[in-house]
Amino acid sequence: MDSLDDAGVYKISDDLAIIQTVDFFTPIVDDPYWFGQIAAANALSDIYAMGGTPKTAMNLVGFPLKQMDISILRQILQGGLDKMKEAGVMLVGGHSVEDSELKYGLSVTGFVHPDRILTKKNLRAGDRLVLTKPLGTGVINTAIKGGVASVKVIDKITRLMATLNRDVAEVMKQYSVHACTDITGFGLLGHLAEMVDGSGLGVVLDSKKIPILSEAKDYAAMGMLPAGANKNKIFRESMVEFYSSVNPLIRDLLFDPQTSGGLLICIDRDDTDELVEELIQKGCDASAVIGEVVSAPQEKIVVNS
Amino acid sequence: MKEIDARGLSCPAPVVQTRIAIEEGYLKAIRVVVDNEAAQQNVKRFLESQGFDVALEKVDDHYSVTGQCDKVTAKQPSEASEAEARQTKIMIMIATDRIGYGDDELGLKLMVSFIRTLKEMGPDLWRLVFVNNGVNLAIQSSEVLVDLKELEDSGLQILVCGTCLTHFHLLEQKRVGETTNMLDIVTAMQLADKVINI
Numbered sequence: 001m002d003s004l005d006d007a008g009v010y011k012i013s014d015d016l017a018i019i020q021t022v023d024f025f026t027p028i029v030d031d032p033y034w035f036g037q038i039a040a041a042n043a044l045s046d047i048y049a050m051g052g053t054p055k056t057a058m059n060l061v062g063f064p065l066k067q068m069d070i071s072i073l074r075q076i077l078q079g080g081l082d083k084m085k086e087a088g089v090m091l092v093g094g095h096s097v098e099d100s101e102l103k104y105g106l107s108v109t110g111f112v113h114p115d116r117i118l119t120k121k122n123l124r125a126g127d128r129l130v131l132t133k134p135l136g137t138g139v140i141n142t143a144i145k146g147g148v149a150s151v152k153v154i155d156k157i158t159r160l161m162a163t164l165n166r167d168v169a170e171v172m173k174q175y176s177v178h179a180c181t182d183i184t185g186f187g188l189l190g191h192l193a194e195m196v197d198g199s200g201l202g203v204v205l206d207s208k209k210i211p212i213l214s215e216a217k218d219y220a221a222m223g224m225l226p227a228g229a230n231k232n233k234i235f236r237e238s239m240v241e242f243y244s245s246v247n248p249l250i251r252d253l254l255f256d257p258q259t260s261g262g263l264l265i266c267i268d269r270d271d272t273d274e275l276v277e278e279l280i281q282k283g284c285d286a287s288a289v290i291g292e293v294v295s296a297p298q299e300k301i302v303v304n305s
Numbered sequence: 306m307k308e309i310d311a312r313g314l315s316c317p318a319p320v321v322q323t324r325i326a327i328e329e330g331y332l333k334a335i336r337v338v339v340d341n342e343a344a345q346q347n348v349k350r351f352l353e354s355q356g357f358d359v360a361l362e363k364v365d366d367h368y369s370v371t372g373q374c375d376k377v378t379a380k381q382p383s384e385a386s387e388a389e390a391r392q393t394k395i396m397i398m399i400a401t402d403r404i405g406y407g408d409d410e411l412g413l414k415l416m417v418s419f420i421r422t423l424k425e426m427g428p429d430l431w432r433l434v435f436v437n438n439g440v441n442l443a444i445q446s447s448e449v450l451v452d453l454k455e456l457e458d459s460g461l462q463i464l465v466c467g468t469c470l471t472h473f474h475l476l477e478q479k480r481v482g483e484t485t486n487m488l489d490i491v492t493a494m495q496l497a498d499k500v501i502n503i
Contacts (some may be wrong), residue, residue: 031471146317148324151467151484155476223320223351230343249350 005119006046006181009112017114021046024060024105028141028259029158032072036079037162039104042184042260044087047110048169049182049263051118054110057084059094062103076104087166116173118180120195127178127293128272129203132168132279133262134286135188135253136216137161142226143219153215161260167282168263175275176268183261186232189254191264192301193236202300205254205291207246212253220249220256228257241297243304254303262286266293306334311344312367319344320351327355336371345370394431396497397423398490399439404503416442419503420449424456432493435482436466439503444478453481464489 007021023043027035040057047054059080063073084091089108140157143149165182172180181191188210196203232255242251262284267275272289279287307326311319319339326335335357337348345368349359357372403412404419420442423430433456435443442449443465457463463482470476470484494500 142317146321146324151486155467155484221350222354223323223347223349224317225343225347227316227343230341 006049007052007110009050009117011114015113017112017117019047019050019052019110019112019117020108021110022060022105022107024062024103025259026101026103028161029144029154031158032075033079034158034162036076036081036104037083038079038158038260039076040080040083040087040106041162041164043106043108044083044089045165045182045184045260045263047108048165049118049180050110050112051116051169051173051177051180052110052112053169054087054089054108056092057089057106057108058092059096060103060105060107061094061096062099062101063096064100064102065098068102072102080104080106083162083164087164118177120179120181120191121199122178123195123199123201123266123293124178124268125201125293125295126269127266128269128289129192129205129291129293130265130267130272130276130279130287131183131188131211131262131290132165132265132284132287133160133163133183133258134211134213134216135183135256135258135261136213136220137258137261138187138226138229138256139216139219139224139253140213141259143215143222143224146224148219148222148224149215156215157213163260165263168265168279168284168287171278171282171284172263172265172267172275174278175271177265177271177275178268179266181264183258183264185228185257186236187229187255187257188264189240189301189303190232190236193239195264195266196239196299196301198299200298202294202297202302203291204294204302204304206305207250207254207303208305209288210254210290211286211288212250216253216256217249220253225252226257229253229255232257239299240301240303243302245305246303251303306336306371307332309335309337311337311348312340314339314344316344316347320347323348323351332374334371334373336369338367338369340366340368342368344368392431393429394496394498395426395429395501396432396434396493396499397430397501397503398434398436398494399442399503400437401503402438402441413448417448421452424459428460430456430461431497432462432464433482434464434466434485434490434493436469436490440465440469440473440475440479443481444475445480446478447480450480457481464493466490 011017348370352372357374404415464485465482467484
């Protein structure tokens with residue numbers, strides 16, 4: 001497997017491979033129960049992105065015992081456990097250490113048929129790109145830290161981040177999907193750049209079709225872009241060509257680091273409409289076709305309109 | 306001119322410091338120094354969103370943003386808010402779905418009657434805040450939902466405690482008012498001329 005894949009894969013037999021991944025982070029919302037859910041949804045996402053089904057998980061905990069009441073940890077673990085139950089995943093153990101800063105996440109193992117593994121490679125000219133969750137969680141999390149986010153918005157993105165990519169993963173198994181990844185810390189363009197890099201192909205995105213939370217646009221206009229968005233931009237901007245008509249705020253939002261973001265699916269052109277229709281029916285209502293794979297310009301992402 | 310040195314701080318801290326300075330001082334001019342271009346862009350966007358004309362400068366590793374604001378900003382007291390200020394501001398905090406102790410049925414009846422009579426306070430009634438069990442009055446099954454909606458339509462601000470809704474798993478069922486937090490409630494208490502606790 002490639003070094004940039006979402007998770008590690010080990011083939012056990014001709015019809016079974018295991019996928020292993022690990023992910024943990026510091027709190028992004030104040031409510032411990034929801035933080036637990038979000039951390040679990042985020043960790044499970046890598047398995048879904050590779051076309052697998054998560055089966056078992058282990059908790060990873062860093063907890064400041066001297067500063068925080070142990071009941072906070074119980075709520076976090078309950079949130080994680082409830083999310084694992086929702087995903088049909090069995091918690092089989094875990095490890096905790098005393099830490100100056102609270103951290104929580106999971107190590108997850110999933111199953112996949114070796115012929116059905118999805119990676120970031122295997123793009124084909126003419127393929128369409130589908131994104132399944134709106135962008136903007138990084139900006140809104142920054143607005144929460146900055147004390148300007150309303151309770152309503154916090155509630156909205158908390159639910160969004162805690163939403164599993166399971167339904168999307170189930171739906172896409174029925175279609176000719178060529179490649180897939182989940183959108184997290186590198187932002188949409190950062191993760192897309194990993195797909196394009198070395199493919200010999202290019203991508204054209206229609207910025208008007210990319211789902212972005214309207215509150216994220218408002219907060220970005222108030223200067224709430226996280227430092228990570230700029231790092232992502234500096235790292236990958238040589239691969240990206242923006243039409244001059246694309247608003248600078250939107251350009252920055254396409255680099256906004258996401259927490260537990262959606263899946264970016266590269267799918268055969270003829271299957272696209274049906275996939276999106278079914279995703280919307282299943283409740284992933286932000287799902288949208290955002291662009292296509294082209295033969296030229298090679299190794300570039302062009303963002304138009 | 307107010308000067309802020311926000312070097313060494315990562316986003317959103319430079320914007321937060323700028324916001325606090327503006328909110329405290331009704332500033333006409335401000336200069337913020339940061340140590341990277343992204344923070345400079347963020348501060349620029351924030352000042353522009355607040356009605357400032359902005360100039361950028363870079364000297365060595367110092368990125369500065371200078372904002373000038375000649376217009377009367379929204380932060381300064383307008384005529385409307387002066388008129389509002391002359392009125393008595395009554396805040397009512399309701400922490401239960403029934404009035405008093407003793408008979409629960411009677412308590413519920415009294416609460417319904419209380420909410421329906423509130424409009425008699427007229428424009429002096431400024432904010433209605435529901436916390437703890439009181440949030441039950443703002444949900445789908447509430448007997449006074451229609452009355453509360455009428456009060457809201459007439460301009461009364463109704464706040465419903467988000468922590469309480471979450472605690473009772475009622476977030477989805479709230480039908481009136483804005484979901485709020487303790488900071489909003491405490492701020493409202495400070496601004497009110499009279500706080501009535503039920």
